[in-house]
Amino acid sequence: MQILDGKALSLKIKAKAKEDIKTLKAKGITPGLAVVVIGDDSASHTYVRMKEKACEEVGIYSIIHKMPDDISQDKILETIGMMNKNPNIDGILIQLPLPKHIDTTKVLQAVCEKKDVDGFHPFNVGKLVLNLDTFTPCTPLGVMKLLKAYKIEPKGLDVCIVGASNIVGKPMMNLLLNANASVDICHIYTKELKAHTKRADLLIVGVGRANLITKDMVKDGAIVIDIGINRLENGKLVGDVAYDEVSPKCSFITPVPGGVGPMTIAMLLENSIKAARSR
Ligand code: NAD
Numbered sequence: 001m002q003i004l005d006g007k008a009l010s011l012k013i014k015a016k017a018k019e020d021i022k023t024l025k026a027k028g029i030t031p032g033l034a035v036v037v038i039g040d041d042s043a044s045h046t047y048v049r050m051k052e053k054a055c056e057e058v059g060i061y062s063i064i065h066k067m068p069d070d071i072s073q074d075k076i077l078e079t080i081g082m083m084n085k086n087p088n089i090d091g092i093l094i095q096l097p098l099p100k101h102i103d104t105t106k107v108l109q110a111v112c113e114k115k116d117v118d119g120f121h122p123f124n125v126g127k128l129v130l131n132l133d134t135f136t137p138c139t140p141l142g143v144m145k146l147l148k149a150y151k152i153e154p155k156g157l158d159v160c161i162v163g164a165s166n167i168v169g170k171p172m173m174n175l176l177l178n179a180n181a182s183v184d185i186c187h188i189y190t191k192e193l194k195a196h197t198k199r200a201d202l203l204i205v206g207v208g209r210a211n212l213i214t215k216d217m218v219k220d221g222a223i224v225i226d227i228g229i230n231r232l233e234n235g236k237l238v239g240d241v242a243y244d245e246v247s248p249k250c251s252f253i254t255p256v257p258g259g260v261g262p263m264t265i266a267m268l269l270e271n272s273i274k275a276a277r278s279r
Helices: 008-026 043-056 071-084 102-108 121-127 136-148 169-178 195-196 242-248 260-277
Strands: 032-040 061-066 093-094 159-161 182-186 202-205 224-227
Touching: 008 043, 008 136, 008 260, 032 071, 032 260, 043 260, 061 224, 071 093, 071 102, 093 260, 102 121, 121 169, 121 195, 121 260, 136 224, 136 260, 159 169, 159 195, 169 182, 182 195, 182 260, 224 242
Parallel strands: 032 061, 032 093, 159 182, 159 202, 202 224
Antiparallel strands: none
């Protein structure tokens, strides 16, 4: 069993990002990223702080717009409109989830597609489906980079993705389909999850439920990617895969933490640089 070390790979990507940004700065371009975070969800604020720190490390100028939980949708749309027009901002990121009274689709659609570094705008989602160059959502893109770094070729593999959200499972499905894998995607209404997971050469799980995937659900020699992040009552951070019992069966597996999480942030840096280059 080999560990897919997202932490180590993300450090290499960050070092390259730092060099790329130096080159951009020499041409008078400082990449700028604006992050909108609404309400006081503590996980959202933790993720935003991590993104801010990563930007600082590589030389991306970042502004964090914190808005109260009861902010009106019009005010959010107005703020995004200003960011769209600001020539110093290359990327705009709306930290999800948004409060219940806000229409998430409307807000994501308000972001200029050229500044959509999260790849959540319907225009960019469509381009991803068509396998055209676009901004790809950071978490699935990070998984693809991790596979590539370990020379894991998705072509022809039987893949099972558990979790079908717009930000994780669905873009992951499109990327793997575009890479010529056969993709099976499961969710809360899947009748017999084990029948699907057990067949997979490559099993990717992004649900948000600790220990959802146990050893009896995994094929011998499978590659397992754990996207889930769960905080246990004792404070420990774990994924969706019962790591201790599943890992001995795998050819490759991502740890949590230190697997997909750091890759997500590294991809945000890459997408921000890509946006700045097209300024
Ligand atoms: P979500 O709640 O939007 O979607 C969860 C998906 O899992 C849905 O498709 C749902 O149908 C499915 N699901 C729920 N319970 C299930 C079950 N018992 N069996 C099978 N499918 C089930 O969540 P999300 O935003 O996609 O995030 C999923 C997980 O990934 C969370 O733990 C989140 O913290 C994590 N995440 C990690 C990163 C990272 O960088 N590592 C990034 C984004 C999300």
